[in-house]
Amino acid sequence: MTDYIPLGRSExxxxxxxLAPLSVVxxxxxxxxxxxxxxxxxxxxxxxxxxxxxxxxGDAMKVWMPVPLGFVDDMLSGQPLGSAMVLWTxxxxxxxxxxxxxxxxxxxxxxxxxxxxxxxVLIGGRLLATPFSAHVDxxxxxxxxxxxxxxxxxxxxxxxxxxDKKRQ
Amino acid sequence: xxxxxxxxxxxxxxxxxxLFLGYVGAVGGMLIGVALLLLSTFNPPAFAAVRGxxxxxxxxxASGLTWVRTSVAGVPGGVSSYWxxxxxxxxxxxxxxxxxxxxxxxRTLNQENRHLREMLKLRDVSTDxxxxxxxxxxxxxxxxxxxxxxxxxxxxxxxxQPVRQPDGLIGQVVETSxxxxxxxxxxxxxxxxxxxxxxxxxxxxxTGRGDGLLDIRSASVATMIFQPGDSFVTSxxxxxxxxxxxxxxxxxxxxxxxxxxxxxxxDALDFALVQQTFLPEPTPTPSASPSAKPAAQKK
Numbered sequence: 001m002t003d004y005i006p007l008g009r010s011e012x013x014x015x016x017x018x019l020a021p022l023s024v025v026x027x028x029x030x031x032x033x034x035x036x037x038x039x040x041x042x043x044x045x046x047x048x049x050x051x052x053x054x055x056x057x058g059d060a061m062k063v064w065m066p067v068p069l070g071f072v073d074d075m076l077s078g079q080p081l082g083s084a085m086v087l088w089t090x091x092x093x094x095x096x097x098x099x100x101x102x103x104x105x106x107x108x109x110x111x112x113x114x115x116x117x118x119x120x121v122l123i124g125g126r127l128l129a130t131p132f133s134a135h136v137d138x139x140x141x142x143x144x145x146x147x148x149x150x151x152x153x154x155x156x157x158x159x160x161x162x163x164d165k166k167r168q
Numbered sequence: 169x170x171x172x173x174x175x176x177x178x179x180x181x182x183x184x185x186x187l188f189l190g191y192v193g194a195v196g197g198m199l200i201g202v203a204l205l206l207l208s209t210f211n212p213p214a215f216a217a218v219r220g221x222x223x224x225x226x227x228x229x230a231s232g233l234t235w236v237r238t239s240v241a242g243v244p245g246g247v248s249s250y251w252x253x254x255x256x257x258x259x260x261x262x263x264x265x266x267x268x269x270x271x272x273x274x275r276t277l278n279q280e281n282r283h284l285r286e287m288l289k290l291r292d293v294s295t296d297x298x299x300x301x302x303x304x305x306x307x308x309x310x311x312x313x314x315x316x317x318x319x320x321x322x323x324x325x326x327x328x329q330p331v332r333q334p335d336g337l338i339g340q341v342v343e344t345s346x347x348x349x350x351x352x353x354x355x356x357x358x359x360x361x362x363x364x365x366x367x368x369x370x371x372x373x374x375t376g377r378g379d380g381l382l383d384i385r386s387a388s389v390a391t392m393i394f395q396p397g398d399s400f401v402t403s404x405x406x407x408x409x410x411x412x413x414x415x416x417x418x419x420x421x422x423x424x425x426x427x428x429x430x431x432x433x434x435d436a437l438d439f440a441l442v443q444q445t446f447l448p449e450p451t452p453t454p455s456a457s458p459s460a461k462p463a464a465q466k467k
Contacts, residue, residue: 032226032305034234036315036434038355038380042308063190067197075222078307078314081215082205089198128205130311134357134378140311 015164016053016060021069023161024049028073039139043147044122045154046073047088051117052151052158054095055110060162066092083128084121091117110155115148122147213327213343220345223316227348230305231318238437298442299323303338303351303434311378313356315339315434317349319442325349328408331440336414336431337361337402338440349442354415355380355430362387362405363415365398374400374415374428382416384426394418394426407447 028046050069053060070084077084098113122144130136177183207214249256301319319325321344331338331351339359343350352359357378364371371387384400386393398418404411416428434440 029226029229031308031310032230032233033308034230034237034304035308036303036306036353037308038313038353038434039378040307040309040311044309062193064193064197067194067201070201072222075219076226078310078312080205080208080212081219082201082203082208085201086198086205089194089201093194126311128209130357130378134311134376135381136311136357136378139379143309 014162016057016162019161020053020057020060020158021065023158024053024069025072028069028076031076031078040136040143041139041146043143043150044073044077044118046077047084047091047118047121048114048147048151048154049158050088051091051095051114052154053162054092055114056155056158057162058099063092063096064089079125079129083125087121087124090124091121094120107152107155111148111151114151114155115144118147118151119144216343217345219343219350220320220348223348223350224345227304227316227318230316231302234302234304234318241437296444298329298444299325300439300441303440306353306434312358313353313376313378314342315351315353317341317351317440317442318347320344320347320349322346325442326445328445330409330413330443330445332413332443333432333434333436333438333440335433336416337409338432338434340408341442351440353434355382361409361415362403363400364403366401367398371403371405372400377427380430381419382428382430384416384418384428386424394421396420398426398428399431400428404446408445410443410446 024046027049030042030045033042046069050061050066066088067085070086070088071081073079073084073088074081094117095113102109122140126136126140177187204215299319301317301323303315304318306315307313315338317325317331325341325344327341327344329341331341337354339351339353339356341349342352353376354361354374355376355378357376359376361374362371363374363384370393373385373387374382375385377383384394396418400415400417402409402411402413402415414431416430418426418428420427
């Protein structure tokens with residue numbers, strides 16, 4: 001494709017416009033797996049897809065998109081309504097602030113940022129949803145570690161979903 | 169990696185305002201989220217209807233996945249039972265002959281028991297099954313312990329009803345939609361079940377710990393009373409859970425709290441049984457005002 005768009009001809013809309021929100025919702029829907037768990041263990045795939053898209057392709061989604069996506073996640077996840085809406089938006093705003101500070105960065109830094117965001121969102125969700133005295137912290141720590149370890153896979157997956165942009 | 173594209177969208181006012189309004193939207197949405205969060209913290213069933221709408225859409229997916237899981241898990245059993253069926257047939261025939269005598273004796277005892285109960289004018293509290301359905305999904309990623317039941321208001325399931333399996337109590341229905349219900353498992357950290365020890369009827373309270381186990385506290389004033397192996401059943405106190413459903417077995421004791429493992433495994437490939445609440449809600453007392461009286465008589 002050429003560098004310029006001829007007058008009167010519209011730019012082809014990249015696939016990520018609809019695929020990014022859809023993949024986040026599908027990530028949130030992994031909680032429909034038929035397992036009746038007694039401890040939390042599933043990584044928050046919706047949040048990980050959101051962070052993956054944000055870090056792989058910053059302009060894939062508008063900055064307010066975490067609000068409706070978090071709403072859908074709250075409906076499915078069992079957390080009190082509003083927790084993902086608030087925490088996901090905070091995580092994305094945090095990445096936005098870091099974008100202005102850490103300008104030149106490698107994937108290692110992205111991984112670190114994503115792990116911190118996942119950890120903060122999961123800990124925040126635990127504090128909002130469960131009484132302080134509950135014995136859920138070991139399971140939560142394991143969940144955070146597993147999620148952080150899985151993030152590179154999710155980031156590669158987002159980049160793979162976004163491959164039509166590169167080909168243009 | 170190169171820095172992302174410059175965040176200033178250029179001289180276009182429209183693009184600048186668009187970016188700014190995006191951030192306004194994000195912060196505004198977050199404030200709405202805070203308001204919703206406060207509402208759902210202080211009034212947990214506030215958004216039951218919205219959640220029910222979503223669960224009506226997603227539960228068929230979970231049910232399909234459950235069907236796949238049960239089919240796959242049933243394959244080894246099916247194969248082995250095919251090979252063992254002849255031997256099992258012979259064994260069962262022999263067992264039936266052996267049991268015939270026992271059945272006769274049990275029938276006699278049953279009849280005698282009925283007569284005796286009639287003489288004592290004991291009233292059997294009905295603990296009828298409301299619905300039999302599968303638990304199809306749960307909050308796997310959250311620290312709360314909810315499960316989704318594949319039956320709801322149209323099947324007669326109501327909020328507050330206990331849910332059990334053959335081997336013990338699972339939880340309590342907290343929200344219903346037409347075809348699905350949300351079950352708070354007894355291992356959730358906000359679940360409380362009144363229990364009593366099977367050995368001597370010592371009353372206690374079983375609360376969830378959040379890690380798949382239960383804390384059992386004595387309801388009477390006594391210390392160092394629990395021993396590993398003590399088993400607990402529901403006591404019927406509070407009128408929600410019918411008495412004598414197995415709840416938990418103590419695995420270790422702390423000072424005045426015992427840690428217990430629940431009797432039922434909700435993840436077993438088994439049906440869950442929804443029962444009536446033990447004692448129905450009290451009927452509203454007739455009001456003393458004369459205007460209400462004729463209305464009551466009409467009924």
